[in-house]
Amino acid sequence: MERKYNILVIDDDISTIQVISMILNNAGYMITADPTAELEFLSTGKNPDLLLMDNQVGEKCGATICFELKRNEKTRHMPVILFSGVDNLEELAGRACADDYIAKPFGMTTLLQKVEFFLQQKAIAC
Numbered sequence: 689m690e691r692k693y694n695i696l697v698i699d700d701d702i703s704t705i706q707v708i709s710m711i712l713n714n715a716g717y718m719i720t721a722d723p724t725a726e727l728e729f730l731s732t733g734k735n736p737d738l739l740l741m742d743n744q745v746g747e748k749c750g751a752t753i754c755f756e757l758k759r760n761e762k763t764r765h766m767p768v769i770l771f772s773g774v775d776n777l778e779e780l781a782g783r784a785c786a787d788d789y790i791a792k793p794f795g796m797t798t799l800l801q802k803v804e805f806f807l808q809q810k811a812i813a814c
Contacts, residue, residue: 693807694718696736698725698753699771700746708740711796712803725753735766738806743772743780751784758785767806 695717697708702723709719720736722728725745729735739757743750750770757763770781773792781789788802 692716692718693737693810694720695738695740695803696720696722696729697740698722698745698750699742700724700744701742704742708799711799715800715803717803725750727753730763733762735763737766737810738803739766739768740803741768741770743770743774743777751780751786754781754784754786767810769802769806 695712697705697712697719698721699705699708700723705721705723709721712719723745725741725748739754741750741754745753750772754768754770757766757768767787768784769788769790770777770784770786771790771792771794772780774780777789777791780786787806790798790802
């Protein structure tokens, strides 16, 4: 039986979460949404297989959250993909040590290709 990967989507825009969730659910992934960037998985120790995060979540900065996750021994291995409509997303993602980024607006194919790439890498590493 093929493993179902758990993807955490962080965005304060519920419609964006719904669209991303629909696309990824249809592709066979399990989705957890976190519209407030509370990062509850940190307290449970159950990291998602991949984190998709908007660069702006309310008052929180996704790039800053990503940088902190990448500095943490328990979460640094977790792939993080930032998404945003800002002009300097590539630079922000690089400074945050994000594994990749997706510029808004993005299509279903781009989203699926990037997610599948990182989850395939994870499967190879296991």
